[in-house]
Amino acid sequence: MTSHDPITPRARQLFDAAVDRLDAHSAQSLRRARRLALEAPAKPARAPFALVSTGAFAAAVLALGLAWWLPTRPAAPTEAVPVASALELDAMLTAEDAALYAWLGDAPVATEDAERGL
Amino acid sequence: MPFDAAPAAPPTRLDDFLAQVERRALRMAELALGHREDAMDAVQDAMIKLVAYRDRPASEWTPLFWSILRSQVTDRHRRNGVRRRFLSVLGRSDEPAEDPLEMLPDPSEDPAQRHADAQAWAALGRALRGLPRRQREAYLLRELQGLDVAQTAAAMGCSEGSVKTHLFRAMSALRIQLEDWR
Numbered sequence: 435m436t437s438h439d440p441i442t443p444r445a446r447q448l449f450d451a452a453v454d455r456l457d458a459h460s461a462q463s464l465r466r467a468r469r470l471a472l473e474a475p476a477k478p479a480r481a482p483f484a485l486v487s488t489g490a491f492a493a494a495v496l497a498l499g500l501a502w503w504l505p506t507r508p509a510a511p512t513e514a515v516p517v518a519s520a521l522e523l524d525a526m527l528t529a530e531d532a533a534l535y536a537w538l539g540d541a542p543v544a545t546e547d548a549e550r551g552l
Numbered sequence: 553m554p555f556d557a558a559p560a561a562p563p564t565r566l567d568d569f570l571a572q573v574e575r576r577a578l579r580m581a582e583l584a585l586g587h588r589e590d591a592m593d594a595v596q597d598a599m600i601k602l603v604a605y606r607d608r609p610a611s612e613w614t615p616l617f618w619s620i621l622r623s624q625v626t627d628r629h630r631r632n633g634v635r636r637r638f639l640s641v642l643g644r645s646d647e648p649a650e651d652p653l654e655m656l657p658d659p660s661e662d663p664a665q666r667h668a669d670a671q672a673w674a675a676l677g678r679a680l681r682g683l684p685r686r687q688r689e690a691y692l693l694r695e696l697q698g699l700d701v702a703q704t705a706a707a708m709g710c711s712e713g714s715v716k717t718h719l720f721r722a723m724s725a726l727r728i729q730l731e732d733w734r
Contacts, residue, residue: 441726442695444733448673449583449696453575463592464574471599472567 564610569617570599577621580692583677584625585632594624615706618699622689622707629685672733679729683722686710690718691726 563569574595581591598621605616680688686708693704694715705712727734 439723439727441730441733442723444672445676445726446696448669448676449576449579451669452579452673456575456578460578460588460592461575464578464595465571467592467596467599468567468570468574471570471596471603474600474603 562610562614566603566606566613569610569613570602573614573617574599576697577617580697581621581625583680583696584688584692585628586677586681587632590628590632594621594628598624614699615703618693618697618703618707619709622693626685675730675732679726682729683725686714687718687722687725690715691722694719695723 563572577595577598578591581594582588585591585594598617601620601624602613602617605613608616680691683691689708690704693699693707694701699707701712701715705715708715708718
């Protein structure tokens with residue numbers, strides 16, 4: 435269809451001529467626009483919250499790594515109860531045991547009759 | 553005879569690619585918008601946006617660039633429509649005072665021929681701007697820019713069949729609008 439249509443060949447001829455004859459000022463503006471576009475950052479700037487989250491993540495990983503890598507320190511000893519001697523400790527335990535056994539001896543014996551109230 | 557304005561081997565550097573298409577892009581935007589400064593802004597913004605895709609294969613730059621420029625032109629066309637309606641209410645017009653072709657320095661050319669070309673260029677611009685948007689885009693990309701049907705479809709974001717339909721209607725309308733050329 436286009437081969438028999440004089441409109442499109444004439445339009446192309448005008449278009450190509452207009453491209454070839456572009457004035458110097460416009461051509462310079464295009465070169466400047468191209469240079470500015472190419473000098474622009476390759477990727478859009480990242481949002482501030484993305485930088486903050488990345489930094490926080492890096493800090494957390496570093497802290498975990500350090501915690502895993504550093505040798506574990508022995509736990510601090512708990513405050514010791516002063517005990518005068520082993521004999522005193524045995525005596526204290528024996529006194530407590532005697533009280534316990536005395537209480538057990540006084541307690542009622544759990545038998546089937548006792549449970550039935552006899 | 554197939555029309556092929558694009559080179560056989562596309563450039564592999566973005567700088568070379570833009571240098572190759574920038575003049576044609578400006579003239580195409582100018583035809584669509586009818587305003588030199590708006591066209592320059594549209595091309596500059598299209599260049600900036602294309603640079604964000606510099607990591608894409610070079611074979612994708614052509615449809616990408618024309619798609620971006622088409623979008624830029626569409627945005628400005630809508631904006632200009634609003635501005636024109638606003639100015640018409642005020643009784644003013646923002647049409648350019650003179651045709652850009654008349655400002656081109658070429659003293660070797662016959663003045664009569666030059667005048668005829670300027671008149672024809674202005675008529676072509678008016679006829680194209682009178683087309684529905686999709687028809688205008690199909691004609692500019694396929695017939696004047698020389699993209700093939702597949703590239704035109706990719707740039708317009710539609711099927712190849714739609715491109716052919718828009719193109720057929722555009723050419724039918726232009727035959728009526730530019731009857732003097734026959």
